[in-house]
Amino acid sequence: MPELAEVEWYSREWDAGLGRRVTAVRVHEGARVFRGLEAGVLVAGMEGRALEGVRRHGKQLLFGFGGGGWLSVHLGMTGELRAERPDFEGGKHDHLVLVTADAALVFRDPRMFGRVGWDGWEALPEWWLGLPPEVLSRGFTVARVGEFLGRRRGTPLKALLLEQAMFPGVGNWMADEVVWRMRVSPGVLAGEVDPVAVHREVRAVARGAMRTIGRDWSDPPATWLFRHRWKDGGRCPRCGGELVREELRGRTACHCPACAGKAAAKG
DNA sequence: CATCATGTTATAAT
DNA sequence: CATTATAACATGAT
Incomplete structure (x- = not known):
């Protein structure tokens, strides 16, 4: 489903975790959406850290974590982000779950055309800074x-x-x-x-x-x-x-x- | 069972 | 080399 506005709406689901510390990270290691990224990298980057910010650019999403590090998400054809109860048991297609005290932040993607990535630096990733102007920005002329x-x-x-x-x-x-x-x-x-x-x-x-x-x-x-x-x-x-x-x-x-x-x- | 699906990308072809 | 067409990806809905 997700195009510009659908991605925006899904990104807001994870607002439920803004400012909250991630207490556990559950990963379907080896799922296509991770494109070879090891589960350990995601766990080390997010566990015990707070979700500090949510950004969207076109269909791209970027989540910033305390201590430096960025989780990037593309929803592909069938991806969605949801906020579930903290005790949520991930289902078959819930490839990434970030547990906080108030909510479990879920990335779900049955068809797995989506992508999840990790950039482990404080500064915004180069690829993000190089994205073209948003169609609703002044740079889109x-x-x-x-x-x-x-x-x-x-x-x-x-x-x-x-x-x-x-x-x-x-x-x-x-x-x-x-x-x-x-x-x-x-x-x-x-x-x-x-x-x-x-x-x-x-x-x-x-x-x-x-x-x-x-x-x-x-x-x-x-x-x-x-x-x-x-x-x-x-x-x-x-x-x-x-x-x-x-x-x-x-x-x-x-x-x-x-x-x-x-x-x-x-x- | 056959067809179709709101996205990208590697590869082949031009 | 640049551009374009096609196949592939994996699964669920109709």
């Missing part, structure tokens, strides 16, 4: 978008929107939402679209998602494609036309051909 679209002018717009190096946090549903708001087809080439519109709609979708899903897991309004895109047979909330779901670059792309057809040829 029309100029950046325009340069990117120009360099990749022959690539379908939908595919570019999924690139985390330019649009951190955007995932499949958000990309469809942006394409739909622009009234174009997912396959339209990057060189054919207006960077101002891409910039504007990416930000609008991100902001709206953060205000609903990111805040309380509520759905965006029914006027959004979001509410209609998940199954065959959906109808466009703007024109009532039949939505089309088709595969593009290995992912499902849902769009409204009628709206795309009415779009201005290009600017």
Whole structure:
């Protein structure tokens, strides 16, 4: 599930442990999500230490611990963070559990496309500092978008929107939402679209998602494609036309051909 | 049983 | 070399 706002919402689950000392760390050692990272490193880094801070950047999460050290988490396709009771017995897919006095902080990921990492220094990890500007930050500019679209002018717009190096946090549903708001087809080439519109709609979708899903897991309004895109047979909330779901670059792309057809040829 | 899934990434192909 | 397409990853829901 998790895209920008879903990741934000999950990250808040672990707020239950903020300022609390981790009394025990339980790890499914060898699970794919750890990518070879040894359980001992995680235990040594977090046991007896306090969770001091929670940060999100795009779909990336970083948890800072007292004494220096950062737990990084990517939720992949099916990852979630939950807060359970302190006596919670981890289930089959609960690959990492941090126990505190008030809550057990759980990382769960059935499909295991997610990732857990550890950086054992006081300073923020280099890779974190090198992440591109968030789409809702001032550093995310029309100029950046325009340069990117120009360099990749022959690539379908939908595919570019999924690139985390330019649009951190955007995932499949958000990309469809942006394409739909622009009234174009997912396959339209990057060189054919207006960077101002891409910039504007990416930000609008991100902001709206953060205000609903990111805040309380509520759905965006029914006027959004979001509410209609998940199954065959959906109808466009703007024109009532039949939505089309088709595969593009290995992912499902849902769009409204009628709206795309009415779009201005290009600017 | 067959199909599909809100993400990344290694590898092959162009 | 740069870009793009494809397969793979592992499991659960429909």
